[in-house]
Amino acid sequence: MTYPPPLAELIELFELLPESERRENLINYADAAASCVRKEGETFDLEDVRKDEECTDTVGVFLRVDGDGKAHFAVELGPKVQTLTKAMTAILCRGLNGSTPQDILNVPADFVPRIIGAELVRLRSQTVYYVLSRMKTAVRMLLDRRRTADALSQ
């Protein structure tokens, strides 16, 4: 399975890190989640803001697909979201922005433990998979809307 190149680079980087540096980098990415929010003036094709059972707080996923067919995400997290989920948000925004919707749907979740490490994938840390699933859901919703709109216009 191939990953979008920016995500593949991040996987490779994290896999090579010793545990202490991996944790430090995850904290840095968690800090960077604050910069994944919508910028002033930005518009999106799809906005999906909700509080699900799988996560401790509200997560907003905003998706735009540009004229070249590339996806761009913004993600906004409520304050109670766990640190690993924040880290995965920043990693996924960096790793998936600029990919095509289909490439995003094809990304398997098996890279998550390779990034955060076996030590941290355990009971009470399963929300690390949540943001990826929400981003994929946003892509599916947008593609469905566009398909419906295309069908209605014909």
Added chain:
Amino acid sequence: MNPKFAAYATLDVLVDTEWLAANMEAPGIRIVESNEDLLLYDVNHIPGAVHIDWRRDLNDQTTRDYVGPEDFAALCRRCGIKPETTVIFYGDKSNWWACYAFWVFQLFGHTKAKLLDGGRDKWEAEGRALTREVKTWPATDYPVPAQRDDAAHRAYFQQTLEHWKAGGKLVDVRSPKEFSGEVTHMPEYPQEGVLRGGHIPGAKSCPWARAANADKTFKTRAELEAIYAGEIGLKTDDDIIAYCRIGERSSHTWFVLKYLLGHRQVRNYDGSWTEWGNMVRTPIEKGE
């Protein structure tokens, strides 16, 4: 002393944020953070606090059990804890894991232990000092405890079954939907289900959160008595077993019953619903 604390059955088992802020560097104490969020301590913590990870440091890494005396002593040594050190626990999620760590320390007889009322949430909400700097304390020579004394504080499955057969008091501290069997997991943790939903027959439902205020501090003694004695009918001399799903929420209730209300015989059934609800042919009751 905080006037609320003066009314509790045990006077010196809680500290408030104001006291801790003024005594962070006092000799003879060690501040311990224990969280559900695995990286929260790494993000920041109370200056000087050490980290105890419930899964890595308190649980046996193979068997579903706690560490033994040797590993407990090694943990204390590397955290700079001596037998005479007063350990002050705090953490996220209303102190769930801080209570759990406190409880494990009692299994090894480390009674010089306190809890920060309101935990990390209150400390943060008040804008108090937090740092990313990890302070290393000199290692100690904490002696290996003679044994892990589970009998006073911990109930195993078979003991809980016998307790139920004898009509003993059981307190189910999970959410109402977990108690009724409508769901097999707690809210926000759908991936942590068990094979059967419901509760131990005869158990009284009293969700752990009823003991906490919105700011995560404990309710007053009068408020707690109204719930646990008034509504649930627990008496000070009752033999009580509390349980939840894996034992952390019931550590919170165990702490309330034992230390704040002075119940003499309270045990935490840490196998809890993940053991009972998965065990073949155990009695289960559904509904409210």
